[in-house]
Amino acid sequence: MNDHEKMLKIVIQNLEHELPAVHRSTIEQVARVILGEDVEKSMGSLAVALLQSNVSVGHILSALLRCEWLSVQHLIETTDPGNIKQQVKIFSDCVDHFNVLQTAIIDAADQRWQGVLDKEVKLRVVAELRRRWRETGEVHLHNYFDEIPVSARVDFKEYNKGYIWVSMTRDLVTMFAASPDLRTAYITSPDRAHSLIIRGVNKSADRIMLEIAGVEVSLRERRRDVRVKLTRQLPITLTHRDQVIEASIVDISCTGVGVKFPDEGISLLHNEKVGLQFQLGSELMKGDEAVICWSQEIHGEHRVGINFKPKTIRRETVYRFIFVQEQAIIGRLRKLETPSWMKDPIELRDPDE
Structure with missing residues (x-):
């Protein structure tokens, strides 16, 4: 050895x-x-x-x-x-x-x-929501379509071992159609701190079967202002100390913008102050005291959320722009088709009939 x-x-x-x-x-x-x-x-x-x-x-x-x-x-x-x-x-x-x-x-x-923590949170949130469903007889589900909230209130039918049965409504169809995978939705906890992740299972008669797939921390649900995702990103110029940064606006609200950077080497930290300038329609929007409210990697891109300081941006211009974007999004939302799993099953006929 x-x-x-x-x-x-x-x-x-x-x-x-x-x-x-x-x-x-x-x-x-x-x-x-x-x-x-x-x-x-x-x-x-x-x-x-x-x-x-x-x-x-x-x-x-x-x-x-x-x-x-x-x-x-x-x-x-x-x-x-x-x-x-x-x-x-x-x-x-x-x-x-x-x-x-x-x-x-x-x-x-x-x-x-x-x-383990997620499991404990899920059990607590489900228990709180089950109590609410029994008391009100309703389940409130929601989704997002280009960052616009889409919701549906439906009748609560039954709960059993992680599955929920609810009534079938047109709003529910639209809400699921707004999901990228046509099956995912969310139910916010009573304290709005967490959201249950819901997956559509199937349709039976006038009922829809849903599965509680998980739980996540609510972030979008805490937004105070409507945010819209832009179909065509807008260029924006940021100034940070002596640095000029060219970036793109991916979404916008009346109080801020979501921005992505083309260069991986750019990094702005939470609470840092920046100046910004971008064109909205025919108007040039400028602000000298904007603040980075979050900074993270999303799908391999470095993105930040920027909050406008009051009175530094003409809010009425932003309101008008968002209203136009909302109308376009709602128009697209109305054209969405019913997810296949929510349709009535096709009856197979005997070829001899």
């Missing part, structure tokens, strides 16, 4: 002592990672396997760190002290492997925690 095999055995023994609930095959794979070896399983799979033992994340990471230190000591003792390059490479490989595993464990633990 060579030095490496001896060290592998020592690390395995230590891990088995520290993590007795973890399966032997997982222990062996983790030990090899600690020693800088490539293994068959992905780091994500190893992380999930470790967490399935129901040992705390802190205890797992502490155990791995102790074994990593044993590995480092072993490297120091067994590599040629005169060959610095070799020592650095071996040590670097060992640490890199360990860091990837450590990151995977933290990410997996975070996802697990978020999943």
Whole structure:
């Protein structure tokens, strides 16, 4: 047995002592990672396997760190002290492997925690809404079509194990037709903090069956002003300190604009002040005290939300522009067809009839 095999055995023994609930095959794979070896399983799979033992994340990471230190000591003792390059490479490989595993464990633990949290939130929101549905006899669903809210109030029929049955109405058809996938809608919690994600299942007689697919934090539902998505983006010029930034407006409300940047290198942070200038119809809109209210990556593009300061933008011009955009959107909304899953099933006739 060579030095490496001896060290592998020592690390395995230590891990088995520290993590007795973890399966032997997982222990062996983790030990090899600690020693800088490539293994068959992905780091994500190893992380999930470790967490399935129901040992705390802190205890797992502490155990791995102790074994990593044993590995480092072993490297120091067994590599040629005169060959610095070799020592650095071996040590670097060992640490890199360990860091990837450590990151995977933290990410997996975070996802697990978020999943538990989402489940708890979903149960609470569903319980609150079920009480409201029974009291009012109504379910209020909503959607967005080019950022314009589209809603439907329908009669509550029944709830059972994550499924809701509601009445079929024309508004409900339009509301689902407004969804990109023709099946998704939302129900906002009583405190407006969360929204249930609803999926359409099928139509039976005069009832629609809906599935509660998940829960998410409500963001669009908290907007104070109507926002419209532009079919043709408008150019906008921003000034930030001494920098002039050319960008595009993707949506607009009476109090702000959503902007995307063509250059990945541009970054504006939350609460930073900017100047802006854009053309709205025949009028030039200018503001010197606009504020970045959010900044994030959306579909690989860097976008920001910009809030106008009061009295710096001619609101009546924006109102008129939004009204025209709304009318065009409503016109398109009325032309949407009924989703196929909401149509009556086609009766198959016997060819001999």
